[in-house]
Amino acid sequence: MAVSAVGVIFSNIHDENIPELSRHRTMASIPFGGRYRLIDFALSNMVNSGITTVGLVTKYNYQSLIDHLGSGKDWDLARKDGGIILLPPYSDETDAPYSNRLEALKGITGFLNRRKEDYVVISDCDGVARMDIADIIRYHEEKRADITMVTHRERDINSNYFIALSPDETGRVRDLQINPIGSGDVNLYVNVMVVSREFLLNIIKDAIAHGLSSFGRDILAKNVDTLRIYDYDFDGYYAGVKSLKSYFKHNMELLNKGIRDELFGARDIYTKVRDSAPTKYFTGAEVKDSLISDGCIIEGRVENCILFRGVKVGKGSVIKNSVIMQDTVIGSGVHLDCVITDKNVVIRDRRHLSGCEELPYFISKGRMI
Numbered sequence: 001m002a003v004s005a006v007g008v009i010f011s012n013i014h015d016e017n018i019p020e021l022s023r024h025r026t027m028a029s030i031p032f033g034g035r036y037r038l039i040d041f042a043l044s045n046m047v048n049s050g051i052t053t054v055g056l057v058t059k060y061n062y063q064s065l066i067d068h069l070g071s072g073k074d075w076d077l078a079r080k081d082g083g084i085i086l087l088p089p090y091s092d093e094t095d096a097p098y099s100n101r102l103e104a105l106k107g108i109t110g111f112l113n114r115r116k117e118d119y120v121v122i123s124d125c126d127g128v129a130r131m132d133i134a135d136i137i138r139y140h141e142e143k144r145a146d147i148t149m150v151t152h153r154e155r156d157i158n159s160n161y162f163i164a165l166s167p168d169e170t171g172r173v174r175d176l177q178i179n180p181i182g183s184g185d186v187n188l189y190v191n192v193m194v195v196s197r198e199f200l201l202n203i204i205k206d207a208i209a210h211g212l213s214s215f216g217r218d219i220l221a222k223n224v225d226t227l228r229i230y231d232y233d234f235d236g237y238y239a240g241v242k243s244l245k246s247y248f249k250h251n252m253e254l255l256n257k258g259i260r261d262e263l264f265g266a267r268d269i270y271t272k273v274r275d276s277a278p279t280k281y282f283t284g285a286e287v288k289d290s291l292i293s294d295g296c297i298i299e300g301r302v303e304n305c306i307l308f309r310g311v312k313v314g315k316g317s318v319i320k321n322s323v324i325m326q327d328t329v330i331g332s333g334v335h336l337d338c339v340i341t342d343k344n345v346v347i348r349d350r351r352h353l354s355g356c357e358e359l360p361y362f363i364s365k366g367r368m369i
Helices: 041-050 063-069 100-108 109-114 133-142 198-207 215-223 244-253 255-265
Strands: 003-012 053-057 083-087 120-121 127-129 147-154 162-165 173-178 188-198 230-235 239-240 286-288 301-303 319-321 335-337 339-341 352-355 361-363
Touching: 003 041, 041 120, 041 127, 041 133, 063 173, 100 109, 100 198, 109 198, 109 215, 120 133, 120 198, 127 188, 133 147, 133 188, 133 230, 147 162, 147 239, 162 230, 173 215, 173 230, 173 335, 188 198, 188 230, 198 215, 239 244, 244 339, 352 361
Parallel strands: 003 053, 003 120, 053 083, 147 230, 286 301, 301 319, 319 335, 335 352, 339 361
Antiparallel strands: 120 188, 127 239, 147 188, 162 173, 162 188
């Protein structure tokens, strides 16, 4: 069922979480799970709920993101009215790119003013989940909320910035803390929010008038008693990509069939379609408990791995517990364990590289070893 909402996706907000992978791209375009990018999950959640206009807030390093999205046809967003709209990284007050979320929102008020939808769904690209946005909007309407923030129950939070909510029995947020110390189990805000479009424009206008600089601290935390902020408890699978360690962990979780079924089951997660040849397995190749994308050539042994498109594994090589990105070439007699390669890496014959789950061995884009 279509909803009266416009989407806003922030592509760069959490780049500092994984500097190794965001050096040449935005957080939104980081590859994940063999064939996807992180933005695919936020974008697909919106499209599956009938949102047909999505504003994409960029800042820098977004060439690969634009290449991935193209016209938006793979998400049914190649439209004359709406579709994917690239929004500038500048505010109306300065020629410099935005430095925080509030400045970015100030810069897109023109876009929001031109829209006619009732609600704005704001999402970042640091989480992997399949959410029913239409259900969140229904909850928002039932509670007559000013702002609805989606949370997931978490314990071990490895992030340099996070928001924890404390709702009452009705779901209304009574306390909102930023980076609480010794938090234990918390309702972690997963950077997905529903807010009335007119209400959002009003709080942005008020923030400009009062010289406010932080959306989290100056608008949410300081007004938790006066604003009707509600907590939407998302109890499905959620993977927060907060570091290289968590990126590795959540990719490996996709080898669990139950998690794959939950994430990719009832509703599609869309991505850019490529017409690659099927993977070719040579005599002597052995593959166990792995996700292999199309276009790969495998002559060696692959176990407990995620292989993206176009990966080549040479004869006699043994690749274990690793995430190997697109068009990586692995020579003969290579041994890899707990390794992440970025795109277009070349690993020459007889190299032995090993990391661990806590600190995977990372090879940056285009490197030859």
